[in-house]
Amino acid sequence: MLVQTHELCSIPSLDHDYGMEDYGKGVARWCPGCGGHSILTTVQRVCKDMQYEPEKTVVVSGIGCSGRFPHYMGTYGFHGLHGRAFPVASGVKFRRPDLNVFVVTGDGDCCSIGAAHWVHAIRYNMKMVALLFDNGIYGLTKKQTSPTSPLGTHSNTHPRGSILPPINPIQTTLGLANVSFVAQTVDWNSAHLYATIRKAAEHPGLAFVRIVQRCPAFMRDLYGDIAVDPKNLILLSHENGINLKPKAREAFGRVIEHDPSNIHKAREHAEINNGIPIGLLYQNTNNARYDEYGAHNLGMGVEEKKKNLESLLDQYSTSNSVE
Amino acid sequence: MDHIVSGDILNEGDRIKPRKIKQAIVEIVSDSGEGAQKCGQSFGAISAKMGNGVWTVEIIPAEIQPPARSREGASGIRVRIGSDKVSNMGNYADLVIALNEQVLYGRIRQDAYNGNTLMFIENKWAKSEQESIRQQYSQALLEFKELGIQVVEIPMEEECLKLMPDPRKGKNMWILGLLCYMYDRDIPKAENQIRRIFKKKTDAVIDLNIKLLHAGYDWAREHLPLRYEVTPMDVDDDMVVMNGNEALSMGVMASGIELCSMYPITPATSVSHHLAENFERVGGIVHQAEDEIAAIGFAIGASFAGKPAVTVTSGPGLALKTEFIGLAVMAEIPLVIIDVQRGGPSTGLPTKVEQSDLLAAIYGEAGDAPKIVLAAATIEECFHFVVLARKLAESFRTPVILLSDANLATGVQPFPRPKIDPLWLTNPIDQSPWKDGAMPFEWDENTGTSKRPIPGQKGGMYTVTGLAHGQTGKVAYDPEINQASVESRSRKIASFQKSLKPPKINGDPEGDILLVGWGSTLGAIEEAVADARAEGLKVSSLHLRFLFPIVPGLVDIFKRFKKVITVEINYSDTLGNPMVTQENRRYAQLAWLLRAKTLMDIDCFSNVYGQPLNPEKVLKMIKRELKIENSEVNV
Numbered sequence: 001m002l003v004q005t006h007e008l009c010s011i012p013s014l015d016h017d018y019g020m021e022d023y024g025k026g027v028a029r030w031c032p033g034c035g036g037h038s039i040l041t042t043v044q045r046v047c048k049d050m051q052y053e054p055e056k057t058v059v060v061s062g063i064g065c066s067g068r069f070p071h072y073m074g075t076y077g078f079h080g081l082h083g084r085a086f087p088v089a090s091g092v093k094f095r096r097p098d099l100n101v102f103v104v105t106g107d108g109d110c111c112s113i114g115a116a117h118w119v120h121a122i123r124y125n126m127k128m129v130a131l132l133f134d135n136g137i138y139g140l141t142k143k144q145t146s147p148t149s150p151l152g153t154h155s156n157t158h159p160r161g162s163i164l165p166p167i168n169p170i171q172t173t174l175g176l177a178n179v180s181f182v183a184q185t186v187d188w189n190s191a192h193l194y195a196t197i198r199k200a201a202e203h204p205g206l207a208f209v210r211i212v213q214r215c216p217a218f219m220r221d222l223y224g225d226i227a228v229d230p231k232n233l234i235l236l237s238h239e240n241g242i243n244l245k246p247k248a249r250e251a252f253g254r255v256i257e258h259d260p261s262n263i264h265k266a267r268e269h270a271e272i273n274n275g276i277p278i279g280l281l282y283q284n285t286n287n288a289r290y291d292e293y294g295a296h297n298l299g300m301g302v303e304e305k306k307k308n309l310e311s312l313l314d315q316y317s318t319s320n321s322v323e
Numbered sequence: 324m325d326h327i328v329s330g331d332i333l334n335e336g337d338r339i340k341p342r343k344i345k346q347a348i349v350e351i352v353s354d355s356g357e358g359a360q361k362c363g364q365s366f367g368a369i370s371a372k373m374g375n376g377v378w379t380v381e382i383i384p385a386e387i388q389p390p391a392r393s394r395e396g397a398s399g400i401r402v403r404i405g406s407d408k409v410s411n412m413g414n415y416a417d418l419v420i421a422l423n424e425q426v427l428y429g430r431i432r433q434d435a436y437n438g439n440t441l442m443f444i445e446n447k448w449a450k451s452e453q454e455s456i457r458q459q460y461s462q463a464l465l466e467f468k469e470l471g472i473q474v475v476e477i478p479m480e481e482e483c484l485k486l487m488p489d490p491r492k493g494k495n496m497w498i499l500g501l502l503c504y505m506y507d508r509d510i511p512k513a514e515n516q517i518r519r520i521f522k523k524k525t526d527a528v529i530d531l532n533i534k535l536l537h538a539g540y541d542w543a544r545e546h547l548p549l550r551y552e553v554t555p556m557d558v559d560d561d562m563v564v565m566n567g568n569e570a571l572s573m574g575v576m577a578s579g580i581e582l583c584s585m586y587p588i589t590p591a592t593s594v595s596h597h598l599a600e601n602f603e604r605v606g607g608i609v610h611q612a613e614d615e616i617a618a619i620g621f622a623i624g625a626s627f628a629g630k631p632a633v634t635v636t637s638g639p640g641l642a643l644k645t646e647f648i649g650l651a652v653m654a655e656i657p658l659v660i661i662d663v664q665r666g667g668p669s670t671g672l673p674t675k676v677e678q679s680d681l682l683a684a685i686y687g688e689a690g691d692a693p694k695i696v697l698a699a700a701t702i703e704e705c706f707h708f709v710v711l712a713r714k715l716a717e718s719f720r721t722p723v724i725l726l727s728d729a730n731l732a733t734g735v736q737p738f739p740r741p742k743i744d745p746l747w748l749t750n751p752i753d754q755s756p757w758k759d760g761a762m763p764f765e766w767d768e769n770t771g772t773s774k775r776p777i778p779g780q781k782g783g784m785y786t787v788t789g790l791a792h793g794q795t796g797k798v799a800y801d802p803e804i805n806q807a808s809v810e811s812r813s814r815k816i817a818s819f820q821k822s823l824k825p826p827k828i829n830g831d832p833e834g835d836i837l838l839v840g841w842g843s844t845l846g847a848i849e850e851a852v853a854d855a856r857a858e859g860l861k862v863s864s865l866h867l868r869f870l871f872p873i874v875p876g877l878v879d880i881f882k883r884f885k886k887v888i889t890v891e892i893n894y895s896d897t898l899g900n901p902m903v904t905q906e907n908r909r910y911a912q913l914a915w916l917l918r919a920k921t922l923m924d925i926d927c928f929s930n931v932y933g934q935p936l937n938p939e940k941v942l943k944m945i946k947r948e949l950k951i952e953n954s955e956v957n958v
């Protein structure tokens with residue numbers, strides 16, 4: 001029973017012209033070469049291009065290397081608990097439709113300890129951008145196996161190689177109820193990264209973006225070769241998808257036409273295992289949105305509240321007049 | 324209760340004048356699903372409307388629909404009404420009405436009845452087609468009589484069959500009619516009560532139930548030689564009558580809280596049911612989260628964004644929330660957490676009362692996480708303490724845990740209608756620009772308090788973090804900063820404690836024994852103290868509402884008594900039991916806390932039978948204790 005209300009994202013302010021400097025703070029303390037740096041700059045660029053008011057923007061993260069993200073943003077931030085970014089972000093958005101909300105989460109954060117919240121956040125489909133920084137390893141705690149580590153990954157918890165097949169986060173997300181936006185991109189292709197996050201920011205619902213992220217400290221070999229040449233990526237292309245300039249498009253070795261309204265094809269592409277498919281796998285702008293329900297009765301005045309409270313109390317009154 | 328013999332009930336007529344009594348305890352017990360609770364609640368509500376003091380306690384089996392006629396499956400209610408205020412469930416029932424005889428066994432084991440109890444039992448089982456049932460029935464009647472209980476067989480089914488083909492769902496209102504006759508209740512009020520509880524049903528259903536009410540009343544007039552009057556009080560105050568969970572819910576709505584984020588758990592769930600039904604009418608909303616962790620995370624997110632929030636839970640849920648509570652302490656995010664306690668540990672006794680979460684509430688988090696912990700002692704306090712908790716949470720920028728319990732949750736008691744202050748309801752979130760240069764944790768040097776920026780406030784942008792941080796909110800890598808920030812958070816709690824007054828003593832300010840309680844045991848303790856004092860014993864009591872920080876002045880009060888004993892519904896070792904020594908004895912939770920706080924030798928009286936405390940048990944304990952003292956003096 002969702003109530004259709006006004007558009008719930010905030011309108012860019014007209015009396016301001018925000019620049020990149022308005023979205024940054026401090027010096028990012030990630031390792032040199034870490035994928036986090038380019039994602040940070042890209043998110044700041046998207047905020048600038050959308051002219052999000054910094055004070056109306058909240059970045060919520062969990063714990064992990066990725067969890068530090070909000071500390072480097074000039075917006076409001078919430079660096080909470082390991083695995084719990086989604087519930088906090090959902091709580092922020094529920095009664096504050098005027099805020100632009102980003103969720104930043106790691107592969108351990110999202111797909112392991114926070115897996116329950118991931119499933120339900122997709123189902124809530126509240127308007128926000130969720131960025132999964134997937135480096136296939138636990139970074140902050142120094143190289144333990146993550147649920148997305150490729151089979152056989154040598155880590156400090158599986159020194160003889162990990163023994164279970166990994167979770168594929170986009171495949172999983174595409175299987176969840178009420179999913180409305182699933183995209184995949186890589187930290188090292190800035191044009192595609194930008195276009196993806198931008199598209200996500202414009203989506204009226206929860207936009208889930210898995211960013212394949214390099215972790216030179218612990219997973220140097222994982223994307224080392226792939227990252228040097230865009231030919232190693234498979235571009236999912238469509239007029240309703242993530243659009244690149246023709247020049248940028250040409251750089252990709254393989255291009256597959258994929259209509260993002262086709263969830264069955266999306267699921268097929270999600271399972272491609274001889275390369276990394278990037279682009280918009282699925283989008284549906286008509287799904288139920290829990291943030292619209294959350295905002296349906298905002299702003300009731302004190303008078304009205306009091307009046308209705310008194311009439312509720314009347315039901316419990318022992319005085320006969322109100323039988 | 325007066326004696327009657329079974330034969331009497333068939334010939335006596337309507338010529339009985341009600342006899343005045345001060346109070347009555349009535350139970351209705353049945354298999355679940357037979358409406359005993361609805362009957363008892365209605366009896367309580369009618370009595371409250373007539374101006375009587377009322378206290379009700381629900382008797383709830385652990386399963387939704389246990390097998391019929393099972394001894395452990397008793398579902399029902401106890402209603403105590405009085406000419407004065409009633410504050411607890413009392414001792415033994417004067418009258419119990421049972422829809423089958425088997426469920427009475429469980430209640431007998433729980434010590435609910437004695438030789439003065441009158442039992443009205445549905446007599447249809449005597450004519451059951453099943454031989455085994457007929458045998459069980461006659462056997463039970465014999466056993467009850469041997470206990471000295473007066474048993475009267477009542478043709479409930481037979482009488483109700485005159486009005487409906489399947490009386491399983493109608494007998495309760497017939498019984499209500501019988502009770503209305505026996506205790507001289509106001510019939511128009513009873514009719515209104517029926518209209519109210521069946522307001523979502525058809526007129527035909529309402530008519531039928533009113534007919535059943537009258538049939539029960541008429542039958543009793545024809546057949547019962549007993550009739551009582553429990554004179555109502557003269558109260559000018561406009562009163563409301565509700566149970567503790569309804570009071571918590573109404574308190575949430577009156578407090579200006581806008582969001583209840585919860586995950587279902589007995590006995591807390593009915594708070595959110597009530598909110599789900601009504602909250603949106605006063606501008607609030609309920610979020611049912613995917614689990615308790617998400618529930619509190621969601622509430623914290625909303626509160627961070629300037630929307631006052633509450634999360635409602637019980638023991639197992641509180642355990643799951645601890646990491647987030649620690650974050651709320653660390654990041655100084657106001658939040659109200661309501662814990663309607665049940666028996667523990669683990670899944671424990673979901674429907675039964677216990678007060679075992681006190682130390683978990685105060686000390687449950689990893690790391691140093693001081694916060695405010697309050698406990699409501701009455702239904703009325705369930706309402707007002709939510710309002711208070713929200714205020715404290717915001718003034719001190721902290722989570723506040725409000726403890727209630729399964730006894731208060733379903734207990735019903737009238738209290739003066741709250742006067743809603745519009746100030747409670749105002750919540751324009753501050754969106755004015757943040758003061759230039761002010762830091763997000765600008766701790767006042769004397770009080771430790773600070774003002775928080777709220778998203779939307781220009782210039783206030785900061786990042787909440789559970790990592791150690793200083794006044795700027797930035798991650799602290801310097802150990803000095805950590806020491807200073809932990810001190811500031813602790814100072815806030817101290818400055819709140821400074822504003823509290825010493826607790827009031829019930830009874831003389833000095834004597835032989837001082838009983839100290841907290842939470843729902845207030846009424847039983849005070850009644851026991853009144854009884855003891857009436858016998859000339861030098862006993863007083865006091866009841867704590869603020870458990871953390873603890874109220875001032877306790878040492879001075881305790882010093883004036885020979886012995887201080889906490890009375891609690893939680894576990895403590897009993898000296899004399901195998902392996903228990905003075906050294907390894909585990910104390911009840913409040914006793915533990917008070918011993919640490921006062922360095923005094925405070926004793927405790929506690930148990931975990933899952934039953935509300937009754938005054939008689941406390942009185943017996945008082946007498947036992949005083950004898951021990953005397954004998955020591957003699958030695």
Ligand SMILES: Cc1ncc(C[n+]2csc(CCOP(=O)(O)OP(=O)(O)O)c2C)c(N)n1
Nearest residue numbers: 063064065066082106107108109138139140
């Ligand atoms: C409740 C809890 N358990 C464990 C940890 C320790 N911990 C911190 S980050 C982390 C894993 C991070 O991995 P990932 O989510 O993949 O993020 P990355 O550091 O790789 O960005 C763990 C296990 C914690 N902070 N909290």
Ligand code: SF4
Nearest residue numbers: 030031034065139215
């Ligand atoms: S450990 Fe890996 S993920 Fe973490 S900062 Fe370094 S490179 Fe980035």
